[in-house]
Amino acid sequence: MGKRILITNDDGIDGDGIVLLEKVARMFTDDVWVVAPDEERSGAGHSMSINHPIRIRQRDERHWAVRGTPTDCALLGIHELIPGKRPDIILSGINRGPNLGEDVTYSGTCSAAMEGAVLGIPAIALSQIIRYKSTIHWPTAARYAPEVLGPLLDMEWAPGQFVNVNFPNCPPEDVSRIRVTTLGQRPEGAFRPVGRVDERHVPYWWIKINFPEGGNEPGNDLQAALDNEVSVTPLRLDMTDRLAHERMQTLF
Template sequence: MHPPMDNLADLRILISNDDGINAPGIKVLEKVARAISKDVWVVAPETEQSAAGHSLTIRRPLRVRQVSRRRYAVDGTPTDAVLLGINHVLKGRRPDLVLSGINRGGNLGEDVTYSGTVAAAMEATILGVPAIAFSQYYGPDQPVRWATAEHWAPEIIRRVTRVGWGRNVLINVNFPDVPHGQVTGIEVTRQGKRKIGDELSERLDPRGDPYIWIGAQRAEDRSTPGTDIEAVTRGAVSVTPLCVDLTDRDTMRALATVFA
């Protein structure tokens, strides 16, 4: 277990994301983190890496560019950024906590397997550093309510770090698409079901060659109580612990009887 963190002011915090070093969400998260601790560092992708998943760049060299004091950009994926942030930029003293986000859009249900935001937190977890991923849900053609995330994120960080969590676990947080004063509460949830890719657009390019564009339509279950999707669409902040160990113990025991 990661031990509880009682004095947040003494924490070394590393921030990353998948929307890129100049994204509005990471600026919100920096503001939140700097209100908690004076030792805040940012190592994030140079450009947007949404849906990059937990991909690692191994076929070309990576470049790290210092943007300003304690802020660095990496020309790679969120996983690359966190790996280099922990093992290169901060190799003299590793961070005590990694915060990822705040993502423009929710990371709910099966989104977590595609999400670069979650992947950044996952990489930190694998490297032994506790991590929290943050995402701000928003509706079609609606402005992103960054103020909601900014208002509730500090409370989430304080409460979560007060109890600590397993070394194979990362915390996935989603803020609802409502003004911060209308949030119904903070709920601990499980991963729901929300699959992207049901809408495929088939078209022709200017040369007459066919192509397929994966759309944003999702088949999602908003009605099952206790899930991240149901909570967020109802106006609550969802807090979901995700385990890096994907082993299913029940199936493992069943297979053991077959191969005994």
């Protein structure tokens, strides 16, 4: 039977990436369960629904659509919907678009994996990098996801750890290698509010996504994307700045 895998995402239960991820997961085990949002929840971050009820719709024995966030889906899958033992691992994705650098703080895909880490369950977020209004290279994710997941599924995981994987924006034959990376940070300005006025002359805003160039350094995930590498970034819940912690001891 193998490991029990819970799959979720933030693009919605009918997204191309989650369908692909389930096919890949079934290469390793038959014990695969899908609990995912009923529609796209990109940018949901590590949010959960605490001010309104969460409705679910069961598609079949192992698939549930949830009117809630990716974090809600992880919680429901772990605590309520999957019978018997808890999942051995959570896979979140495959996201349609990058989750590089500071994206992990906004990303519902990464946050579902983060919730797994909170609950002591190994978790992996996976994303296929794209350029908007261009072809998305799903064959690249299909080709390299098994190579990435195989070692990670067998890895010894530390408490509070999760992993962020990004497949490069190129055909599979152009991928240079799989690389373990650090988390980069782009220059400011990736997200900007853009104002509009509706037909009743009431202002409203869209958040425009426009990733600025820069922030790439040797060994980080932004550089890996430029080099057509599959980026595998180990992350952890403990965000303490150790150097600042030491320096600030003299302040208080």
